[in-house]
Amino acid sequence: MVRTIELNTRQERILQIVKDSGPITGEQIAEKLSLTRATLRPDLAILTMAGYLDARPRVGYFYSGKSGTQLLAEKINLLTVQKYQSIPVVVTDSSSVYDAICMMFLEDVGTLFVVDHSSNLIGVLSRKDLLRASIGKQMLESIPVSIIMTRMPNIAFCFKEDLVIDVAKKLIEKQIDALPVVKTVDGIKYEVIGRITKTNITKALVDLANDELL
Numbered sequence: 001m002v003r004t005i006e007l008n009t010r011q012e013r014i015l016q017i018v019k020d021s022g023p024i025t026g027e028q029i030a031e032k033l034s035l036t037r038a039t040l041r042p043d044l045a046i047l048t049m050a051g052y053l054d055a056r057p058r059v060g061y062f063y064s065g066k067s068g069t070q071l072l073a074e075k076i077n078l079l080t081v082q083k084y085q086s087i088p089v090v091v092t093d094s095s096s097v098y099d100a101i102c103m104m105f106l107e108d109v110g111t112l113f114v115v116d117h118s119s120n121l122i123g124v125l126s127r128k129d130l131l132r133a134s135i136g137k138q139m140l141e142s143i144p145v146s147i148i149m150t151r152m153p154n155i156a157f158c159f160k161e162d163l164v165i166d167v168a169k170k171l172i173e174k175q176i177d178a179l180p181v182v183k184t185v186d187g188i189k190y191e192v193i194g195r196i197t198k199t200n201i202t203k204a205l206v207d208l209a210n211d212e213l214l
């Protein structure tokens with residue numbers, strides 16, 4: 001299990017100083033930052049406890065040598081659905097396939113969620129579900145989406161507290177493009193409150209590369 005800890009700007013600076021100049025005493029770090037040793041004490045304690053720094057009496061602090069990938073993994077493990085989710089685009093189960101196609105174009109999304117009158121999740125519609133239904137001579141205005149949608153309990157979903165990386169794993173495993181973000185209602189139903197897609201996950205990747213997470 002990767003330990004996750006969010007470092008503040010000062011802690012990042014301390015880490016950099018120790019990387020560049022370690023072993024170095026707390027006093028010397030404080031001097032470089034024009035702060036008092038007492039002000040730095042909690043930050044140094046956090047960095048030491050989290051395993052970024054080691055401290056030896058009379059020697060000072062030195063960088064414990066977490067690898068770049070370890071640090072990256074820690075950052076990835078901080079990304080939650082909440083921060084990257086989008087607004088869900090939904091249709092009701094009595095909507096026609098024709099309406100769903102219009103909605104998909106209008107809202108410029110690749111996945112629609114099908115809900116009942118209380119916004120509870122009952123189905124998912126992908127582009128190919130709608131394309132498949134459009135092959136042939138059916139009257140798209142008269143086919144309800146409930147006939148062609150993927151329905152509960154076969155829907156993969158997530159909660160806003162979940163990790164983006166776990167969503168990514170689910171998308172790969174199930175070979176799908178999006179998950180509805182839900183909250184539990186009455187312990188049995190799931191209200192749709194968001195949508196997380198491959199695009200959202202790509203955005204998280206770009207943020208990581210730009211180091212814009214913290």
Ligand code: ADP
Binds near residue numbers: 125129154177
């Ligand atoms: P596309 O059909 O455009 O390739 P997907 O790969 O997302 O899009 O969908 C593939 C199939 O998986 C579709 O039949 C769709 O209804 C279903 N599906 C899409 N999202 C989910 C989900 N979150 N849970 C279960 N099934 C899904």
